[in-house]
Amino acid sequence: MMASHTHAPGGSYIYRASKAAALNLGRNLAIDLASDGIAVGIYHPGWVQTDMGGGAADISVDEAADGLTQRFDALSPKTSGCFQTWDGRDHPY
Template sequence: MHVVITGASRGIGAELAKRYRADGHTVTGTSRRGGGGLVALDVTRAEGFEDLAAHLGGRAVDLLVCNAGIYPDKGQALDTGYPASMWAETFATNVTGVFLSVQALLPNLRAAQGARIAIISSQMASHTRAPGGSYIYRASKAAALNLGRNLATDLAPEGIAVGIYHPGWVRTDMGGDAADISVDEAAEGLIARFDALDKTSTGCFQTWDGRDYPY
């Protein structure tokens, strides 16, 4: 199996790449700067996807994991924070970057038999969770959820399944030391979810440990 993982330089993305390689799969990982066996890809810049497509050539992609994301608005004050530039950067990364990843690799996904797309969103995308704050991150992950649901509809006739996932509150640079689960736990659970993704579950919004989450 050939797996492409965006944002694979650290955290969940790096652990997923490590585990897939250990299981004998071919992994193409990306990071903003590249190096260390990773392909350089800034998901906010459209031209970078041309380079990624060229790097892959016509190779089939069995699983695309859209993992690259940022959470810059922690601790922002409603009265004075959340600048427009932060909104633009976050949506360019967490939403447009997902769409461009899928769009650029469609030929490669179509070349595989029963390809799958996994979009890393968050439980913070759900309309059932509204404790306030983190407006930019919440809105961007809700948009990624909506994007994934609609991609699932459009790609179903081609046999490409799309799943959207909450990876858990994970002890990473983004999640912080107080988070609930380790990177190992998150990656193990997510891989099980990706393995189970097929045409019958396309469009799902699930947690890392297999629970269906309300949209």
């Protein structure tokens, strides 16, 4: 979510910039590696109940991991360059 320019309410500038850079890197790698048959996916893991996310976060570590594993399994050359949430929804850029 922090990488999205669509969801840019301000604040957390350095953290948001680092996430946006990772998103940009993934999108460019997807283009450059397509001819080699390598698919690249970019995923938002969700607000996860970790030390950083805290106990009020939306999902458990297991839910995030299971959802991301499903995203990895679904990744293909056709979906390369996707930006999706842990549960498979397309995430706005």
